C-alpha cells in the first residue's frame with residue numbers, strides 16, 4: 001500500500017490532464033499540411049511502430065528527406081525532420097516552445113519511474129556539465145583502474161583458452177562498475193548487491209515504460225504499472241549510510257577537523273543540489289545510474305560486437321594503444337591521442353545507433369517552420385538519426401562498416417570536428433544543439449578506455465554457432481540482442 005504523498009497527487013493530476021488533452025490534438029487539423037507515413041492505417045501503423053519504428057521512419061526519410069513528415073503513435077503524432085535548415089530551426093527554438101526535458105519525460109515516463117522531482121527539477125544536468133565533465137582529466141586514471149579490475153574479475157582466462165562471453169551482460173557489468181566508481185566511489189561501486197539492484201531498477205523501469213506506452217500518456221493506470229515504486233526504499237538501504245557518514249564528516253570539518261572529502265557524483269549532488277532528504281538524493285542517483293549505464297552499455301555491446309566481427313582491425317587499434325600508453329600512460333592526454341579508437345567508436349554509433357529517433361522535443365506552444373507548416377501543441381518533433389547515418393549523401397558506402405573513415409577525413413588540424421563527441425546535423429548519435437547529451441564526454445572516455453584495454457589485453461572473435469543477430473527494437477529504441485555471445489582469449493604476443 002502507498003500513502004497519499006505529493007508524488008501520488010502529482011501523478012493523479014497529471015493523469016487527469018492527460019485525459020483532457022489527448023483527444024484535443026488527435027482532432028487537430030493543423031497537422032494536415034505535413035504528410036503522413038503509415039503502412040496501412042494510422043492505428044495499425046501506430047501499433048506496429050510500438051514494436052519498432054525504424055522501418056517506417058526510413059520509408060518517410062526516403063520519400064520526404066529535408067521536409068517534415070509525421071508518423072503515428074498510439075495517442076499522438078511525431079513529426080520527423082532532417083537536414084541542416086530544419087534541424088537548426090528546431091535546435092534554435094526556445095525551451096518553453098520545444099521542450100527537450102518534457103519530450104524525454106514523456107518517452108521515458110520519468111515522473112512515474114524516477115519520481116516527479118527528477119522529472120521536473122533536472123538540476124543534475126548542470127552537475128553533469130560542470131563537475132563531471134570538467135573533472136575528466138583527473139578521472140581517467142580512476143576509470144582505467146576500475147576497468148582493469150572489472151575485466152580481471154570477470155574473465156579469468158587460461159593461456160589460449162577461448163571463453164564465450166555474453167556481450168550485453170559483460171558490457172553492463174563493467175560499465176556499471178565504472179560509473180558507480182565515479183558516482184559513489186569505493187567500496188560501494190564493487191558491492192555485487194548494489195550493482196545487481198541498480199541493474200534490476202533499470203530493467204523494471206524499462207518494463208514499466210513499455211507497459212505505459214500502451215495507454216494514453218498519463219492515464220491513472222500508469223501508477224499501477226510502475227514496478228519501481230518500492231525501489232527507492234531499497235536504494236536508501238545502500239546509499240543512506242554513505243549519505244549519513246558524509247554529513248557527519250562535514251560536521252566534523254566545520255568543527256575544525258581535517259577530513260577526507262570524497263570527490264564523486266554523490267558528493268557533488270549533496271553539495272550543490274536542492275534536496276536534502278535521503279530518499280530524494282537516492283532517487284536522483286538511481287536516475288543517474290539508469291541514464292548513464294543503459295545507453296553506454298548498449299552502445300559498448302555493439303562496439304565489441306563490431307570488433308569481434310572485424311578482427312582485422314585488432315592489430316592497428318592495438319598498435320595505436322600500445323604506442324600512446326607507452327608514451328603518456330593511461331592519462332587524458334593519451335586517450336585524446338587514440339584517434340583510431342575514437343573513429344572505431346564513432347563508426348559503430350553511426351552504423352548501429354541506440355535509437356531510430358533523437359532530439360525528441362515536446363511542442364509546448366504551436367511551432368511554425370519557416371515554410372509555414374505548423375506542428376500543434378502536444379505533438380513531438382524528432383530527428384531520424386539512423387536514416388541520416390545511412391544516407392549516401394553524407395557517408396560514402398553507408399552500409400559498409402568502415403571504422404577508420406573519420407581518420408581519412410582529418411584535415412589540417414580539424415581532428416576535433418571528426419571526434420565521436422562532436423555534433424552536427426549529419427552525426428546525431430548524441431543529439432544536436434543545446435540539449436545534446438551532456439554525458440557524451442564521460443561516456444566516450446569510458447568506452448575508449450574499455451575498448452583500449454580490451455584490444456591491449458585480449459583477442460576476440462564471433463561465436464558463429466548459432467549465427468548472432470544484432471538488434472532488437474521497441475518503439476524508437478534499438479537495443480543489442482541480449483543473447484549475442486563473443487569469444488575472448490588472452491592476447492597472443494607472437
Ligand code: HEM
Pocket residue numbers: 100101104125128291292293295296297299354358359360428429430431432433434435436437438439440442443444
Ligand atoms: C553512449 C552513451 C550515450 C548515448 C548514446 C546517449 C545519447 C543521448 C541522446 C541521443 C540524447 C538526446 C539529445 C538531444 O535531444 O538532442 C541524450 C540526452 C541526455 N543524456 Fe545521454 N547518452 C549517453 C550517455 C549518457 C551519460 C553517461 C549520461 C550521464 C552522465 C547521459 C545523460 C543525458 C542527459 C541528462 C540527457 C538530457 C539532456 C537535456 O535534456 O538537455 N547520457 N543522450
